[in-house]
Amino acid sequence: MLVWSRTGRAGAWGVLALLFGVVYGVPLVMIALASIAGQWNGALPSHLSLGHYAEALDGDSAAQLRVSIVTGAVASAVAMFLGSWAALALRNLRPAPRRLFDMVFFLPSAVPSVSVGLGLLVAFSRQPLLLNGTTLIVIIAHFVLISAFTYGNVSAGLSRLPPEFELVAASLGARPGYRLRRVTLPLLTPYLIAAFSLSFAMSMGEVGATIMVYPPGWVTLPVGIFALTDRGEVFAGAALTMLLAITTLIVLLGLSRIPTKAVTRQG
Amino acid sequence: MASDLALDSARSVARSAREPGSGICFEDVTVAYKGTVVLERFSLTVAPGEIMAIIGPSGSGKTTALRAVAGFVRPVSGRIQIGERDVTDLPPYERDLGMVVQNYALFPHMRVDENVAFGLRARKEADTTVYGRVQECLRMVGMLNYARRYPRELSGGQQQRVAIARALAIRPRVLLLDEPLSALDAQIRRSMLDELARLHRELPALTVLYVTHDQTEALTLADRIAIMRDGRLVATGRSHALYRLPTNRFAAEFLGRANLLTVRREATSGAGSASDGVFARVRFGDVSLLARSAEGVSAGDECLLCIRPHDIGLQRPPAPVNALVGTVQSVVWQGDLHNVTLDLGADLGADLRGDLAGDRGDSILRLVSLPLREPPQPGDRLEVFFAPEDAVLIPAEAAHA
Ligand SMILES: Nc1ncnc2c1ncn2[C@@H]1O[C@H](COP(=O)(O)OP(=O)(O)OP(=O)(O)O)[C@@H](O)[C@H]1O
Ligand SMILES: [Mg+2]
Numbered sequence: 001m002l003v004w005s006r007t008g009r010a011g012a013w014g015v016l017a018l019l020f021g022v023v024y025g026v027p028l029v030m031i032a033l034a035s036i037a038g039q040w041n042g043a044l045p046s047h048l049s050l051g052h053y054a055e056a057l058d059g060d061s062a063a064q065l066r067v068s069i070v071t072g073a074v075a076s077a078v079a080m081f082l083g084s085w086a087a088l089a090l091r092n093l094r095p096a097p098r099r100l101f102d103m104v105f106f107l108p109s110a111v112p113s114v115s116v117g118l119g120l121l122v123a124f125s126r127q128p129l130l131l132n133g134t135t136l137i138v139i140i141a142h143f144v145l146i147s148a149f150t151y152g153n154v155s156a157g158l159s160r161l162p163p164e165f166e167l168v169a170a171s172l173g174a175r176p177g178y179r180l181r182r183v184t185l186p187l188l189t190p191y192l193i194a195a196f197s198l199s200f201a202m203s204m205g206e207v208g209a210t211i212m213v214y215p216p217g218w219v220t221l222p223v224g225i226f227a228l229t230d231r232g233e234v235f236a237g238a239a240l241t242m243l244l245a246i247t248t249l250i251v252l253l254g255l256s257r258i259p260t261k262a263v264t265r266q267g
Numbered sequence: 268m269a270s271d272l273a274l275d276s277a278r279s280v281a282r283s284a285r286e287p288g289s290g291i292c293f294e295d296v297t298v299a300y301k302g303t304v305v306l307e308r309f310s311l312t313v314a315p316g317e318i319m320a321i322i323g324p325s326g327s328g329k330t331t332a333l334r335a336v337a338g339f340v341r342p343v344s345g346r347i348q349i350g351e352r353d354v355t356d357l358p359p360y361e362r363d364l365g366m367v368v369q370n371y372a373l374f375p376h377m378r379v380d381e382n383v384a385f386g387l388r389a390r391k392e393a394d395t396t397v398y399g400r401v402q403e404c405l406r407m408v409g410m411l412n413y414a415r416r417y418p419r420e421l422s423g424g425q426q427q428r429v430a431i432a433r434a435l436a437i438r439p440r441v442l443l444l445d446e447p448l449s450a451l452d453a454q455i456r457r458s459m460l461d462e463l464a465r466l467h468r469e470l471p472a473l474t475v476l477y478v479t480h481d482q483t484e485a486l487t488l489a490d491r492i493a494i495m496r497d498g499r500l501v502a503t504g505r506s507h508a509l510y511r512l513p514t515n516r517f518a519a520e521f522l523g524r525a526n527l528l529t530v531r532r533e534a535t536s537g538a539g540s541a542s543d544g545v546f547a548r549v550r551f552g553d554v555s556l557l558a559r560s561a562e563g564v565s566a567g568d569e570c571l572l573c574i575r576p577h578d579i580g581l582q583r584p585p586a587p588v589n590a591l592v593g594t595v596q597s598v599v600w601q602g603d604l605h606n607v608t609l610d611l612g613a614d615l616g617a618d619l620r621g622d623l624a625g626d627r628g629d630s631i632l633r634l635v636s637l638p639l640r641e642p643p644q645p646g647d648r649l650e651v652f653f654a655p656e657d658a659v660l661i662p663a664e665a666a667h668a
Binding site: 162164165167168169170171172173174175178179182183186187189260 | 368389
């Protein structure tokens, strides 16, 4: 931002802070307040308590949180594996077919996730692909929705990787597999972590497709929250939302602390 | 860093290098990127143990030639041999050569010793072998104390040493260097040049193909030089010979920025000292000059006279000599020398001035001399001298090569 005077800069920052405060901050504060509210009739809630959290932590909600984490982790891991594989396999393609593949990958993000869920439901409700009512179909739905982002992230990383590293590795006698394991993948680590983090966060918040396909035994937390608020239990829903957000945040923080030595040298 | 230890380790590398060394041979190699030919029927032989420099302007195909040897690009036609082996159809990882690229490309996620060990690990060498060889190569380039650092913690010159150690660790018979010094500042460049020369003295069997656009590097280091232009080889020869007796205009200008004067060979052959036919008398405007003759220049032909700026003197020597008179255009002092440019145009015959207007060759003569106590001033008329041995003729048809 090319604003030089001190007051000008302060003003610019002020506007920016206000904008972000309103867009991100206010809803979050509202949910946080609601999660500890007993009643909310005036401008601010009353009868504050942590009761909703206590309820959340035993019973169904704890199980739903576990389901969400497992779904997110499995779907993200598979997406990271297959997305990287696709990115590596497709990188030497000519631009035209490549764009086609890019589009195929990103298509699921361009349609409502409910439609993705519906599509899967219709596709897998018949023999021989009868997955309707299984845990697997939930994970597949999440995978379809997030794989574009792993693919996109890894592709971006690959295109930014100077070709010399792999060429030099080859000239030193490294066969393709060895080169991939010792050079390409380690250099891509930051992108892989970013891809996994983004996928996991998206999976943790996914509700549209899940609601179409989930079996009774595999209810994710967002679906649980949706059901609660649908029944009017807004405060309990808010408490679960906070729980979901905090869990996701902890996982993301953990991921961001994985050391990546693949920092390109300066200069 | 030229310690006894370094020498010992170098000798053990040299001893174990499969003797004798192997050369490189390009046979009519053509390389095209997406249909655009960037290397055209390139033929060059590098003898075992020789340092061959490839020089040429940017985009002339030097890197492409190197990449073809390394196997990074596949020629559309032609063969490439390393030693007795035709490697044209081999993948890079089966070619057994060392390569140092322009920006070194040290693996940023590996420490220095892991970088150097990479090629050996890829070959599944035993741990003890790897350890010994890494120590040996790091010692040879004086980087043993930096073994546990990451590349980003090294200076450019140090990274370059590690890149060389990494390439040498697999004991290649052929080392490819692509502008290895271009990222370094002038002073380090000079000392690295000495290092490379020392390294080659210690590994005499190692064949080196050295790409650069810096003629000083090429002249200092190389046994032979190949000059490239627009994807083609335009001249090749032993460094000294190519500098003293360039065979065409491009070689003369690119290697050492020679002065080129358009002259006409006189019909009457050999006068004065030109008894053995080595010398020829030529006419530059109204001035008669004596120069080394060249094949393909017959009496009456128009040709170029090539004379190096440092071979032109301001004092008349006693022996037979050529003299030219011109007007001083500029005098630039560079500390250890004076650069003088002279305009010969005013003193030319009218007919030749007409010729010059059409040709690219101009009437400007550049000369360098040791610092002058009383340098000439712009506008002064100045007489300069050069020996016939220092002037060489270049045939006119080659002039347009
Ligand atoms: N990957 C590529 N795709 C298409 N054209 C290329 C590619 N690499 C090089 N070229 C072209 O090939 C020609 C020769 O390139 P090359 O890199 O061999 O030149 P060079 O002599 O090494 O130049 P420099 O001194 O600038 O490094 C150039 O015209 C360049 O534009
Ligand atoms: Mg180059």
